[in-house]
Amino acid sequence: MSEFDPILLAVNDLATTFQTAGGPLPAVGGVSFELKRNETIGVVGESGSGKTVLTRTIMGLQQRTNVTVTGSVLLDGHEMVGASEMDKRALWGSEVAMIFQDPMTSLNPVMRVGKQIDESLRVRVGMSKADAKARAIELLELVGIPSPAHRYDAYPGQLSGGMRQRVVIAIALACSPKLLLADEPTTGLDVTIQAQILNLLDDLKERLHMSVILVTHDLGVVATRTSRIIVMYAGRIVEIGSTREVFSAHRMPYTRALLESSPKVSNDPHTRLVTIPGRPPNLLKLTQGCSFAPRCSYATDRCHQERPELQPADEPGHAFACWNPLPKTRKRTVKTT
Amino acid sequence: MNRAEPLLKIRDLKVSFGMGHHEVQAVAGVSFDIFEGETLGLVGESGCGKSTTGKALMRIVEPTSGTIELDGVDLCAQKGKALRNIRTRMQMIFQDPISSLNPRRRIKDIVAEPLDCWKSVTGTERDTVVSDLLVKVGIDPQVYGNRYARQFSGGQCQRISIARSLAMRPKLLICDEMVSALDVSVQAQILNLLEDLKKEYGLTLLFIAHDLAVVKNVSDRVAVMYLGKICEIGPSNTLYEVPAHPYTKFLLGAALEADPDSPVHGDVLTGEPPSPMNPPSGCRFRTRCPFATQKCADEEPLLSEVAPGHSVACHYPLNVKTPQKRAPRTTT
């Protein structure tokens, strides 16, 4: 596949199932979508909806014996599902890289941060020691770390949470990946630091011509930082489309419930929030129907019997999975009372 | 709402922690009032001293100096039984719903902890009180009362924490990041529950959180903290619409509204808060403030009223009707 193919990533019917003591757990249950070059797509959903498992599967990190992965992840012409560890290693860094929520888990606490960047440059790109160090300092500067030559020698514990996340981003960018998977990259950071990191990611995406999958449960982050959104529920995509369309003309009741239940800065004090009754389903006990049915006020018999597949909405690229979709509208204003 | 005398009156509260040879002043002279029946939100970046303020009010950490008056009684002057009696009137709920409950205790015994501790009721009364509280927070005591805390989800654990905190019929509830660990749908359930119980029990709330949207949804007034001090306090709508302190403005500018049409503010605060071990002279925000002048380094700005009930600690407050002349920007 050539550089000129506008599609960088094609995920097709991807399913990840864990064999657990309680039986097979379908964490990702048949997901398909495409991502263009230089595009940022957001993945939203409540905890346990499968966001992390989906990104780890795309990266090819699910390798343990209790996992079954089926379907296809075609990344720039390379199939990730079923690829050997060696083939994947060749792609990690230069094709795809990942940053996680907690930067501490991806940094080695007893190794100087500069050395951690060096390492991937020397192992993956085969740079000389001196070149790698110079490039590492350049990368630290690129991600906005003040006095980078000095910070090169710092240990992760000596840096703040925001600085550590910058280092993690620098490591991920070391080999100029085409796809960056960012799993809750700003969760747990203060809003002012979050804004700095999100601006940095936006800026780097443009400069390095990357595509980004931005996983978050924060609707404010996806609303303002992505062009398209995937809404996940119980391991499946329940709605996908342009960010504006999904926010203003969503058709799936869960999408609406998710948007309405989140507090707004513009709300008056003591605004009553819309709530979704109950909790997400136990993935070990999924029924054959719509997994949102037990909590959905629009549910009919059919919803309990038969699972709705994604179907196209009016706007190209917008699709939703629901038997009784919300009526079409040009602009759905999210209710807050 | 009785505006005349505050329920809680805090003056010049300071809390220091020893760190080897160094000392961290986590709370560096904080004063505010909370009036009966209101919710005061407390916001600010990680490490600015929100939790320490809450814990000092509960005397979970000892204040270094300052006064805390509840209903006119100075808590810091009380000892032994008298202090314990006053303390039953304030309760605190913490962020981590699961670890703040003992996993090996039954739900009804967890809720009864304060009752048992104060030996305030007899056996049968205890059962009735506990059942009533569980019903109030939406947990069926018949079905779940005998289960262990470890069997519950985060949202349910937070309901149980709320039931426990209400057992002694407190007047003031301090909520420290109580919904931060919850998903939006569960968060909405808990916030609505808190509003209902506040009305029913006539509670007054100090609501500590870093999520500005959540705080706006529950608070009548909001106080903004930076590096151990309050930099602005005022009615929620005013403070969010016309912030007077530069830090408040940047903080709100960074908060993202869940709306693709809302503008992303271009002004992003650069840098990070300085270490509380070595705070800047004068105004604590001056190392990150684009409006800082020499005066800001030399003189500490004190909280002063810019409108009734709206106070700000800045030499050059923003959005003020009769603005002082802003000095030109100098680099520090």
Ligand SMILES: Nc1ncnc2c1ncn2[C@@H]1O[C@H](COP(=O)(O)OP(=O)(O)OP(=O)(O)O)[C@@H](O)[C@H]1O
């Ligand atoms: N027991 C302690 N010993 C030493 N320093 C402490 C202790 N508790 C808190 N601190 C310090 O006091 C300052 C204020 O901490 P505090 O926990 O009150 O912040 P916070 O505003 O609640 O932050 P967050 O939003 O992260 O919860 C921080 O610098 C913190 O490191």
Ligand SMILES: Nc1ncnc2c1ncn2[C@@H]1O[C@H](COP(=O)(O)OP(=O)(O)O)[C@@H](O)[C@H]1O
């Ligand atoms: N290694 C694993 N073994 C078994 N179940 C797992 C494993 N990893 C994740 N899961 C389950 O998969 C589901 C989706 O998890 P996750 O992708 O982490 O959700 P999210 O990131 O959306 O919060 C959850 O039910 C989780 O418990």
Ligand code: SF4
């Ligand atoms: S398919 Fe039925 S249950 Fe599922 S979201 Fe649509 S209306 Fe609700």
Ligand code: SF4
């Ligand atoms: S006092 Fe000076 S440094 Fe502090 S916030 Fe006001 S203008 Fe900025």
Ligand SMILES: [Mg+2]
């Ligand atoms: Mg996750």
Ligand SMILES: [Mg+2]
């Ligand atoms: Mg805290």
